[in-house]
Amino acid sequence: MKRSVWMLALALSGCASVSDINQTPPTMSFISGKKPHEYAKCVADRLADSRGSLQMEPHKNGVRVIVPGKLSSMPAAVFDIEERSSGSGVKLHESLSNVPVRPGDVQEAANACISG
Template sequence: MKWGAWGLAVLALGGCATVSDIQQTPPTLNVISGKKPDEYARCVDTILNKSRGPSLLTPHKSGIKMVVRDRLSSSPAALLDIEERSSGSSIKLYESMSNNPLRSGAVLDAATHCISGQP
């Protein structure tokens, strides 16, 4: 019973964050990859699509903004800002509830894996 109440409290604290809310948090990942933005986004989406459904990919300036869905709802859980560079991409990951130690590490794991790995 206590664990159920705890789980509901965590979900309530997470609320329904918007993409703008998520982007106001400090990035949990800020790296450079040798992959082009579309190749990197495709890699991350392939990994996360299994548990979250397809991400929303939007062309932006010289790159892609990728909104990753939450596992339990259709609200956004994370935003990947992927900008093209001459030799690949610069990547910033913003996560909802980024300061919550109980959040899932799946998005960060996929984003880290795709820096140089293949799905």
């Protein structure tokens, strides 16, 4: 049963774009002691084995990190990282945010990279 729910979720999320993902409520929102580029590099390093190459682009006062899906190159998650006086404000949006059996590697990387 879990496998079929997972496959259905992957099939439905295959067409998500960055703007679609950003319209969902953030699954995580927090402040990090790291500057935006430091935090983005940490996330990219942590997800390199499970997600491959992440896309980074300038966004507002920081950087946006676009995480590809495990089975496709379509976006699965978006980190919006904005500079603050004492580090970064981070919002994580995930395409499968309402599916309880989604991969946990993105949130694990987000948590692991919070502290300086």
